[in-house]
Amino acid sequence: MPPAPHSPTNSSEKVVLSYEKDSYSPPWRSALVIYVNNKKMRSRELVHLTPTTTLLSFLRANGLTGTKLGCAEGGCGACTVIVQKWVNEKVENRSVNACLFPAAAADGCHVVTVEGLGSTRGQLHPVQERMTKSHGSQCGFCTPGIVVAMSAIFANNPEATVDEVEEHMDGNICRCTGYRPIWDTARSLCSDAKKGPCGESCNSCPERDGCDIEHLIPDPGCCTSNNVNSEANPSGNVSSSSADKFKSDPVFSKSFKEMDYAGLPFPEELKVKTSTTPFTVTKDDVTWYDPRTLEELLDLKKSFPEGRIVVGNSEVGIEQKFKNMKYKVLIGGSNVTAVKGISETPTHFVFGANTPLNDIAHHCSHGNPSEGSTPFAIHNMLRWFASTQIRNTASLAGNLATASPISDMNPLLAATGAVMKVQSKERGERLINVNEFFLAYRKTALQSDEVIVDVTVPKTGKFEYVFPFKQAKRREDDISIVTCVMRVRLVEKDNLLVVAESAFAFGGMAAKTVAAPLTSAFLLDKPWTTKTITKAKKVLFEDLPLPDDVPGGQPEYRRSLAASFLYKFFVSVCVQLEKDAGEIPVEAIPDREKSAARSFVTSRKPVMVGTQRYPKPKFTPGLEDGTDAKEASPPVSKMAMKKDAVGKASTHQSGALHCTGEAKYTDDIGLPADGLEGCLIHSTVAGCDIKSIDTSVAEKMEGVVKVVLYKDLVETGGNNKLGPVMKDEEVFGTKRVRHVGMVLGLVCAETLEIAQEAARAVKVEYENHDDNVIVSIDEAIKAGSFYPTTDHTIESGDVKAALETPGAVTVEGTFRIGGQEHFYLECNTTMCVPKEEGMVVHTSSQAPTKTQMFCASAAGIPANKVVCKMKRMGGGFGGKETRSVFVAAACAVGAKITGRPVRVTLDRNVDMQTTGQRHAFVARYKAAAVVEGGQAKVRMRGRSDEPRGRVYWISIN
Numbered sequence: 001m002p003p004a005p006h007s008p009t010n011s012s013e014k015v016v017l018s019y020e021k022d023s024y025s026p027p028w029r030s031a032l033v034i035y036v037n038n039k040k041m042r043s044r045e046l047v048h049l050t051p052t053t054t055l056l057s058f059l060r061a062n063g064l065t066g067t068k069l070g071c072a073e074g075g076c077g078a079c080t081v082i083v084q085k086w087v088n089e090k091v092e093n094r095s096v097n098a099c100l101f102p103a104a105a106a107d108g109c110h111v112v113t114v115e116g117l118g119s120t121r122g123q124l125h126p127v128q129e130r131m132t133k134s135h136g137s138q139c140g141f142c143t144p145g146i147v148v149a150m151s152a153i154f155a156n157n158p159e160a161t162v163d164e165v166e167e168h169m170d171g172n173i174c175r176c177t178g179y180r181p182i183w184d185t186a187r188s189l190c191s192d193a194k195k196g197p198c199g200e201s202c203n204s205c206p207e208r209d210g211c212d213i214e215h216l217i218p219d220p221g222c223c224t225s226n227n228v229n230s231e232a233n234p235s236g237n238v239s240s241s242s243a244d245k246f247k248s249d250p251v252f253s254k255s256f257k258e259m260d261y262a263g264l265p266f267p268e269e270l271k272v273k274t275s276t277t278p279f280t281v282t283k284d285d286v287t288w289y290d291p292r293t294l295e296e297l298l299d300l301k302k303s304f305p306e307g308r309i310v311v312g313n314s315e316v317g318i319e320q321k322f323k324n325m326k327y328k329v330l331i332g333g334s335n336v337t338a339v340k341g342i343s344e345t346p347t348h349f350v351f352g353a354n355t356p357l358n359d360i361a362h363h364c365s366h367g368n369p370s371e372g373s374t375p376f377a378i379h380n381m382l383r384w385f386a387s388t389q390i391r392n393t394a395s396l397a398g399n400l401a402t403a404s405p406i407s408d409m410n411p412l413l414a415a416t417g418a419v420m421k422v423q424s425k426e427r428g429e430r431l432i433n434v435n436e437f438f439l440a441y442r443k444t445a446l447q448s449d450e451v452i453v454d455v456t457v458p459k460t461g462k463f464e465y466v467f468p469f470k471q472a473k474r475r476e477d478d479i480s481i482v483t484c485v486m487r488v489r490l491v492e493k494d495n496l497l498v499v500a501e502s503a504f505a506f507g508g509m510a511a512k513t514v515a516a517p518l519t520s521a522f523l524l525d526k527p528w529t530t531k532t533i534t535k536a537k538k539v540l541f542e543d544l545p546l547p548d549d550v551p552g553g554q555p556e557y558r559r560s561l562a563a564s565f566l567y568k569f570f571v572s573v574c575v576q577l578e579k580d581a582g583e584i585p586v587e588a589i590p591d592r593e594k595s596a597a598r599s600f601v602t603s604r605k606p607v608m609v610g611t612q613r614y615p616k617p618k619f620t621p622g623l624e625d626g627t628d629a630k631e632a633s634p635p636v637s638k639m640a641m642k643k644d645a646v647g648k649a650s651t652h653q654s655g656a657l658h659c660t661g662e663a664k665y666t667d668d669i670g671l672p673a674d675g676l677e678g679c680l681i682h683s684t685v686a687g688c689d690i691k692s693i694d695t696s697v698a699e700k701m702e703g704v705v706k707v708v709l710y711k712d713l714v715e716t717g718g719n720n721k722l723g724p725v726m727k728d729e730e731v732f733g734t735k736r737v738r739h740v741g742m743v744l745g746l747v748c749a750e751t752l753e754i755a756q757e758a759a760r761a762v763k764v765e766y767e768n769h770d771d772n773v774i775v776s777i778d779e780a781i782k783a784g785s786f787y788p789t790t791d792h793t794i795e796s797g798d799v800k801a802a803l804e805t806p807g808a809v810t811v812e813g814t815f816r817i818g819g820q821e822h823f824y825l826e827c828n829t830t831m832c833v834p835k836e837e838g839m840v841v842h843t844s845s846q847a848p849t850k851t852q853m854f855c856a857s858a859a860g861i862p863a864n865k866v867v868c869k870m871k872r873m874g875g876g877f878g879g880k881e882t883r884s885v886f887v888a889a890a891c892a893v894g895a896k897i898t899g900r901p902v903r904v905t906l907d908r909n910v911d912m913q914t915t916g917q918r919h920a921f922v923a924r925y926k927a928a929a930v931v932e933g934g935q936a937k938v939r940m941r942g943r944s945d946e947p948r949g950r951v952y953w954i955s956i957n
Contacts, residue, residue, distance in 0.1 A: 037116030051288035066661015077172030095152035114661035138176035140658030141874025171387025305448035312394030353397035372460030411505035679755035687773035717860030826874020832895035838865025
């Protein structure tokens with residue numbers, strides 16, 4: 001039997017499982033084998049690795065700070081790295097989210113970070129060089145992840161096409177550039193770069209510098225006009241397009257396959273079959289097992305039925321990070337070859353349970369009509385599922401076992417009649433129909449000691465069609481509002497096509513994936529006509545009841561979506577039948593309604609193009625325009641004059657540093673050896689008073705140095721008041737809690753994990769709860785809750801008389817803008833280092849002076865003894881103008897009290913919860929227009945309200 005999860009193991013101990021006596025099972029290793037940037041990680045670099053350590057934390061702890069933390073949930077791509085493995089005698093490259101990928105799962109792998117691609121001290125990788133030249137970075141925080149994701153595409157296929165890049169560059173967010181220069185970089189490296197009117201590639205055309213017919217080409221993705229004197233551009237403006245950029249520098253002349261690049265290195269040691277040996281590690285009361293065979297996996301599940309199998313970690317990782325769930329045993333499933341792979345029979349696909357979703361999508365993208373519509377449905381649903389980085393590790397088994405009620409793949413498997421094979425050590429194999437697998441919310445028919453082995457999906461037959469549908473707030477990498485897959489099999493009867501079988505499966509319509517049995521029963525033996533579908537939509541409403549208080553809201557909208565999808569399915573099938581039915585009559589769909597067959601799920605991803613137009617720069621006669629070139633000293637030719645930088649774009653001074661990960665941000669600055677990590681203590685409610693704060697449990701935790709509260713700030717001589725104008729905020733809460741996320745204290749500990757655990761252990765009691773907490777502008781207006789000092793009025797003329805002018809046309813209404821996250825990619829972070837008589841503050845802030853003043857005030861230090869440093873920021877957008885100061889102030893107090901450097905870096909969810917948003921806005925207006933002398937004159941009166949109570953009255957005559 002395996003040892004108990006809490007039993008310590010080290011390099012000299014051997015983990016013995018019950019079946020290890022069998023000839024097939026080698027000894028278990030406890031030493032991780034991992035390479036990073038072609039360097040083998042040694043014991044000193046692995047010493048702090050635990051079963052729950054993410055690859056991102058591991059890399060950053062070892063000084064590879066080019067890989068960034070943006071969201072910690074696989075949504076932004078700033079942490080993207082390439083994980084290489086030796087598979088079937090070749091290197092397999094996968095871009096993954098290091099913030100989710102367990103470091104222990106990288107056993108037997110080579111990890112390539114942005115630093116491993118190239119550097120400014122040596123040779124840049126083609127993507128790094130092209131990104132720099134394309135102006136693809138601004139703040140640069142997201143750039144390393146984008147560079148790595150793009151490099152992975154070309155590592156797998158040096159001849160990647162534009163379509164491939166547009167399909168797979170879907171897992172990275174950039175908050176600054178608008179994406180156009182990033183797409184320019186990718187497209188310029190593609191093997192099928194756009195061709196000009198001469199038929200040659202614009203990248204390699206020998207006449208590219210002299211081409212003057214761009215203005216004749218209407219396609220902004222190719223050659224667009226920068227000819228300021230052409231008839232097509234009478235305004236004389238300069239037009240800068242992607243093609244103009246490519247023509248401006250010879251570096252754009254070659255595609256990736258044409259460049260002299262040897263490819264990513266791969267360690268020879270990893271080509272040896274060390275990965276066939278199972279691996280385990282135990283630390284901090286958690287054990288990670290990484291089996292290699294199905295027998296080993298089954299034995300582990302028998303011994304530890306509560307152990308969680310981890311493949312993509314996009315579920316377990318989120319549970320551990322944001323739900324604070326603890327697991328004693330984690331079982332890696334990505335190296336068990338028996339549950340990976342794809343096979344086919346004439347009638348079915350068989351997908352290994354732990355096969356990466358991208359492998360399945362790629363396999364199904366090559367489907368042909370003889371295999372029916374199943375592979376196309378699978379491919380089309382998966383291409384919009386999460387992101388490439390997630391799909392590179394996630395699996396069908398993970399989707400099924402997680403049992404999310406809004407899953408995309410579970411409805412597809414249910415509707416197609418897929419069957420799962422599950423297996424346990426004691427009972428052997430059994431089959432479960434997917435449409436019977438989901439029992440309740442997050443509850444399945446899978447027993448605790450069972451594992452999913454494979455999923456068999458039937459292919460469709462003659463007149464059988466499967467179509468997927470989904471609706472989300474955005475197309476890519478977003479949770480669906482409603483997702484569904486519909487299948488129908490038609491047969492000929494009396495020269496008509498009637499329904500022989502149908503299946504409908506929905507996500508987002510209940511607490512689990514649900515079918516529509518009443519609708520299927522109604523359609524049976526009915527003709528496939530508009531009349532039939534119109535009646536079926538009414539039945540579908542009976543299948544999908546949603547209460548008004550349904551989680552997620554929008555019950556009527558979601559039910560309407562389901563009915564809409566049914567009609568789109570009907571039209572899609574009819575359009576396909578026009579090609580397949582032959583002599584059998586098919587109901588004709590009016591041309592104006594055939595657009596219902598179109599869906600973004602099945603459509604090509606849109607091409608991103610852009611053109612920038614700006615006035616032609618004006619030059620002073622003389623040296624600037626070259627008219628006096630002969631008189632210049634030293635002599636300068638007119639050609640040289642034309643290369644003047646005025647009016648031309650220049651490469652970002654830090655562009656290459658961004659693209660190589662060498663640009664350092666606040667959180668990248670190494671914490672001194674005696675430094676502490678800080679974690680803020682937040683309120684969890686609002687509109688009440690603090691009764692007590694119990695820090696006793698937290699203070700007793702090993703590694704906790706100090707829990708700082710308001711009383712500690714007072715004892716050190718600090719000032720607790722904060723605020724950009726009115727000092728109406730506090731460094732640490734004293735009595736009244738005004739909002740959720742209000743800072744109550746700070747835990748300073750030896751590690752971030754200890755600090756976070758201790759902060760959660762602090763117990764806060766509240767009293768005097770207010771049941772009428774104001775949370776909207778309308779509620780504030782109704783309650784008369786305004787700041788009197790912010791009531792301003794600007795009037796001109798007689799407002800009332802103007803609005804009551806006889807014969808005037810009067811309009812009035814309300815205009816609203818909701819609150820908005822600033823959403824900088826780099827969360828608020830500060831490191832305070834005490835000095836002899838003062839302090840050095842490293843911060844990510846748009847207001848270093850304000851930060852300096854409040855750090856000094858809170859810590860009770862003269863302002864001239866506080867030095868605030870801000871090298872660069874990973875985005876701000878106004879959100880770090882005032883809303884970053886509270887982090888720095890709390891950090892400064894912690895550093896002052898402990899006498900040690902303290903670093904506070906907010907997680908994304910904490911940052912959003914604590915900092916607030918751009919203000920919501922409500923404008924109520926009334927305007928009157930009259931005609932005088934043939935012209936309309938407008939009289940207007942308006943009112944706008946911000947959440948802090950500012951009121952403006954505006955009158956325009």
